[in-house]
Amino acid sequence: MVGYPHAGETQFLGPHGEPRRLGKRQVRGVVDVDAVIRGGCGVGHGEGCLTGSSSRTYHINARYHPPERNAPMCGRYSLIAEITQLALRFEFEAGRLAQPPRYNVAPTQMVLTVGSGEPRHASYMRWGLVPSGAGGVSAGAPMINARAETLSERPSFRTALRERRCLIPADGFYEWWRGSGSRSPVRVTLASGEPFTFAGLWETWRDPNGDPVGSCTIITTQANELLRPIHDRMPV
Structure with a gap:
């Protein structure tokens, strides 16, 4: 499901975190979108959540453009559920871990x-x-995604694919919807609103003090029909 409150609807978040619910969707081509914008809680900067105070509802018309092919995925997701709920759902031992609500999880x-x-x-x-042989964080872009189609071919992922797989819990992730002259973040969730997991890989490297530090990446694949209007890739 893209957005909420009903399966099949698409929700866009405005610049101040206000949900934008689309009344029309089309998988291919350029379509006119009749959107309803309401004030409310959305994604903020850092780990915060911006709350809108306006209760006005108004309609806008926007032009939808298909996403650019092979564009990098937007690296943001949310995880609001408590650690006890996550441990029960995904059957893991949480120990003394804490998991505060996080509305805008970012790379690094x-x-x-x-x-x-x-x-x-x-x-x-x-x-x-x-990668374990890299010797530390490089100056380049972080490897936040790994393409499922080439995992066994990439030296950075081959060993991790065989030996170091993981799950990365989330309850939504964000992509960019490109309208007429502007972009808006789209929050993608399950229709039920429940937490889910991304498929991931992990590695361990040692920091300058010699202490082990774990790092991970999210595996991606070709987008399904629901997400294809937004991006040509999606998390596994």
Whole structure:
């Protein structure tokens, strides 16, 4: 489901976090969109949540343009559920881990991951995989995504694919919708609103002090019909 409150609807978040619910969708081509904008709680900057005070409802018309092919995925997601709820749903031992509500998880931040062993254990890792032989964080862009189609071919991911898989809990992720001359973030959730997990890979490298630091990446694949109007890729 893209947005809420009903399955099949598409919700766009405006610049102040206000939900924009689309009345029309089309998978291909350029369409006219009749949107309803309401004030409310949306994604803020950092880990905050912006709350709109306006109760006005008004209609706008926007032009939808298909996404650019092979554009990089937007690296943001949310995880609001409590750690006890996540541990019960995904059957892992949380130990003494804490999980405060996070509305805007970004690359290079520490993120909750669940290992593939038995019993499952959860830990925090840096989002942006650092290959074990790299010697540390490079100056380049963090490897926040890994394409499912080429995992076995990429030296950075081959060993992790065989030996170090993980789950990365979330309850929504964000992509950019490109309208007429502007972009708006789209929040993608399950229709039920429940938490889910991304498929991920992880590695361990050592910082300058010699301490082990875990890092992870989210696996992506070709977008399905629902998400294709927004992006040509989606998380696994």
